[in-house]
Amino acid sequence: MNGAPFSFLRLGLVAQNTLREAVRQRLLHLFVGLALALVLGARGLQDFNFGAPELKFIADCGFGAMTLFGSTLTIAATAQLFFSEIENRTALTLLAKPVWRAEFLLGKLVGVALLTALFCALLTGLLAAVLWVREGELMALDPEGFRGGRAVSYAMVALGGWLQWLRLVVLAAFTLLVASFARTQVFAVVCGFGVLVICHLQHLAQEAYTRAGSAVGAALGGLFGGMFPNFQMLSLADSLAAADLPAPGTWLRLTAYGLGWALAAGLLAILSFRRREI
Amino acid sequence: MKSRLGLALLVCAGLALAGQVLDPLVAEARRQRREREPSLRLEPGVAVAGQGVTLALLGGFRALVADAAWIQMYARWERRDLAGTEAFARLVTTVDPRPVYFWLNAARILAYDFPAWRIESAGGYEAVPAAAQRAVNDAQAAEALELLAAARRRHPESVDLWVEEANIHLNRRGDPLAAAAAYREAWARPRAPFYVARLRAEVLRRAGRRAEALVWLREIHPALPAGDPGAGAELVLQRIRELEAELGVSVGEAYRPE
Amino acid sequence: MAPALEARGLVKDFPVGLRGVRLRAVDHLDLTVRAGVIYGLLGPNGSGKSTTIKALLGLVLPSAGECRIFGRPSGEVAARRDVGYLPEAPYFYRHLTGRELVGFYGRLCGLGRRELAGRVETVVAQVGMTAAADRAVETYSKGMLQRIGLAQALVHDPRLLILDEPTAGVDPVGSAAMADLIRGLRDAGKTVLLTSHLLGQMEALCDRVAILAGGRLVAEGTVADLAGGTGRQQLEVDRLDEAQVTELRAWLAARGRGLHGVAAAGRGLDAVFLERVGRGKGEGTEA
Numbered sequence: 001m002n003g004a005p006f007s008f009l010r011l012g013l014v015a016q017n018t019l020r021e022a023v024r025q026r027l028l029h030l031f032v033g034l035a036l037a038l039v040l041g042a043r044g045l046q047d048f049n050f051g052a053p054e055l056k057f058i059a060d061c062g063f064g065a066m067t068l069f070g071s072t073l074t075i076a077a078t079a080q081l082f083f084s085e086i087e088n089r090t091a092l093t094l095l096a097k098p099v100w101r102a103e104f105l106l107g108k109l110v111g112v113a114l115l116t117a118l119f120c121a122l123l124t125g126l127l128a129a130v131l132w133v134r135e136g137e138l139m140a141l142d143p144e145g146f147r148g149g150r151a152v153s154y155a156m157v158a159l160g161g162w163l164q165w166l167r168l169v170v171l172a173a174f175t176l177l178v179a180s181f182a183r184t185q186v187f188a189v190v191c192g193f194g195v196l197v198i199c200h201l202q203h204l205a206q207e208a209y210t211r212a213g214s215a216v217g218a219a220l221g222g223l224f225g226g227m228f229p230n231f232q233m234l235s236l237a238d239s240l241a242a243a244d245l246p247a248p249g250t251w252l253r254l255t256a257y258g259l260g261w262a263l264a265a266g267l268l269a270i271l272s273f274r275r276r277e278i
Numbered sequence: 279m280k281s282r283l284g285l286a287l288l289v290c291a292g293l294a295l296a297g298q299v300l301d302p303l304v305a306e307a308r309r310q311r312r313e314r315e316p317s318l319r320l321e322p323g324v325a326v327a328g329q330g331v332t333l334a335l336l337g338g339f340r341a342l343v344a345d346a347a348w349i350q351m352y353a354r355w356e357r358r359d360l361a362g363t364e365a366f367a368r369l370v371t372t373v374d375p376r377p378v379y380f381w382l383n384a385a386r387i388l389a390y391d392f393p394a395w396r397i398e399s400a401g402g403y404e405a406v407p408a409a410a411q412r413a414v415n416d417a418q419a420a421e422a423l424e425l426l427a428a429a430r431r432r433h434p435e436s437v438d439l440w441v442e443e444a445n446i447h448l449n450r451r452g453d454p455l456a457a458a459a460a461y462r463e464a465w466a467r468p469r470a471p472f473y474v475a476r477l478r479a480e481v482l483r484r485a486g487r488r489a490e491a492l493v494w495l496r497e498i499h500p501a502l503p504a505g506d507p508g509a510g511a512e513l514v515l516q517r518i519r520e521l522e523a524e525l526g527v528s529v530g531e532a533y534r535p536e
Numbered sequence: 537m538a539p540a541l542e543a544r545g546l547v548k549d550f551p552v553g554l555r556g557v558r559l560r561a562v563d564h565l566d567l568t569v570r571a572g573v574i575y576g577l578l579g580p581n582g583s584g585k586s587t588t589i590k591a592l593l594g595l596v597l598p599s600a601g602e603c604r605i606f607g608r609p610s611g612e613v614a615a616r617r618d619v620g621y622l623p624e625a626p627y628f629y630r631h632l633t634g635r636e637l638v639g640f641y642g643r644l645c646g647l648g649r650r651e652l653a654g655r656v657e658t659v660v661a662q663v664g665m666t667a668a669a670d671r672a673v674e675t676y677s678k679g680m681l682q683r684i685g686l687a688q689a690l691v692h693d694p695r696l697l698i699l700d701e702p703t704a705g706v707d708p709v710g711s712a713a714m715a716d717l718i719r720g721l722r723d724a725g726k727t728v729l730l731t732s733h734l735l736g737q738m739e740a741l742c743d744r745v746a747i748l749a750g751g752r753l754v755a756e757g758t759v760a761d762l763a764g765g766t767g768r769q770q771l772e773v774d775r776l777d778e779a780q781v782t783e784l785r786a787w788l789a790a791r792g793r794g795l796h797g798v799a800a801a802g803r804g805l806d807a808v809f810l811e812r813v814g815r816g817k818g819e820g821t822e823a
Contacts, residue, residue: 004612004613004614004617007646009643010643010644013640013643013644014644017629017632017640020629020631020632021629021631024631056377056379057345057348060341060342060344060345061342061345063341064339064341064342067339068339088627089623089625089626089627090627090628090629092590092595092621092623093621093622093623093626093628093641093685093688094641094644095595096593096595096616096619096621096623096698097616097621097641097644097645097692098613098614098616098617098644098645098646099613099616099644100613177289181282181285223294225297226294226297226298226301227290227293227294227296227297228293228297229297229300230304230308232311233304233307233308233311243469246307250306250307253303253304253306253307254303254304254307256300256303257300257303257304260296260299260300260303261296261300264292264293264295264296264300265293265296267292268288268289268292268293271285271288271289271292272285272289275281275285275597277550277590277595277596277597278590278595278596
């Protein structure tokens, strides 16, 4: 023990400052604006007069906006907030204080996690409101079609928002892992998008190798795939019905899975950042 | 250089270890999901839809791509474009086979709208001979049933798919016995609504299979909860009595609810 | 008592390019800074001053050798409790006000909320930034940034201050104010390690200096040791005409001494500037 144990207070201060800096960025405002526009724009689907499935379309559109803009925002914000500290040498001043590098890096991660939490909460809330209003309108138009009451489970919508957030936190942790050793911000951003695609596709690649019957391919696919989380698991199943709501145990396991990956990537980022020359 | 390589190997090893530790947390959820929704395959039908669609799918926007394709399908449906409507309907069910809604509505379009369009384009119901109309109806119904069969491989527990199959047998093929068989399958699914069982009996009765209908109603009646208007236990009992009267069932052999 | 700073056999190599060629920034440096002095680190650009400071602060890992702060290895986080650092051309979080910035660093150093408020006021006043303390840092001039930077370095009342080019880009008034501040810190018992390209200012400020070149220590000692020792003196007298100069030269020669130069004594532009602008009346400076 060297007299300055790891401090969650210092970590929190770095996180708070990171969040404060992030919410002032114009890029964030742009992405939030675009995502909000897309969610509200989903209301335009009523022109097609689909009936109850229209609600699913609106939900797909909302969650799609969250995935698209949320992922872009997360990768860009993580890389930008990290490299601005290095390039502007604010990291020098900060790490010259009695601050652990782990506190600095995890503080950055928590700051971005708070930012994405605000983003997901805002969009999930808006999506739920749009769905609620439209569902009410549809119920008035077609009472027969909604005999069993509301078709949308709003707990399921909340779960969708929660899973989106978990995905974004994992993505932030992986981007930070790359940034911890990357020399340029562009490299970290490109790798962040690469991780996003791999996490979406790794299960497909594994299944494709298995189907192809290639033992070497399957082994390599398994090894490579095992190094990345499966984002398919952190996405909502197709249905928005209450009957399909996963049991609390499943929620908890998915949460542990997402946060576990974020923690693992965060710890490896600390390991890599420990030896970085500032 | 050596230390950077060492670090890279260490990070890879750490990620692989994390994968090993965390994967069991979602093993059960993954198994369940695989059963419910098969994985996305980039089949030729999807690849020809263009690079944009493929890229969007790879980026994890499966549902959005399917929704957009479904709207495109409707645009062609409004123009009564047979080839375009069918191509987009099949693209949607290939891209995102998870929503039953897509399968059901694609089957309905094939079974109901397509015959009407084909007959009208051939001169209308007045001009086209009845036999030709029947052939068109049968051909389209067969295509729709094939699509429903494919849908059931994806959604084996879906009641709606069996009910739709029964409707097509009944309305397009005029085959009440096949419809009755489909209703039986629908009733066997979990969370099947009570009306499905009653419909099977009604179809059998109208097809002249009153004895079968009576056996069926006696079989299902004990499972109907009393006091639930949706279950219609009273109605079913009333139908049992009617059928017993029509079939001359003696008092001793009459159904006695427990 | 352990020295404030100590480097023993410090070597720092940086890999350059993909082939792993190494550039030696600091080459077997031995340095000891006693407590309570102003110590100047001099050297041309690329001489290894900044790398040495980073190594002393534990911000880069030495390739060989060791650094200690008050006897503690500088890699230890706890060792930095005793250090305040002002980097060269500091850049701070733009969205914070000066007061918030100093408070943020104070909290990072473990100051409690109650103690913090008082400390922030004290150091902000000490660097003459009270009037501008509630403005966002992004509106500050270079000189104000240096001063708020010094305030964040002082906020936790460290025993050692490391100031990297604290007067770079600062006007002469600000520079003189900074020099006064640094002297004040030394008088209050702090140790100050200082780098600057303004050799005149370093000469006036520092008790000891070290000169680095190519990463090596080429000279070290008190200012008097290094800059004195010519065996000559300067006399300042009222203006003499040519005949009087000749007479003085003869008088000196009779005593075995030489007159080596005669020049008009100016007040120097610094003095004129400070007199006209007024010491303490520079940009954002409070009297």
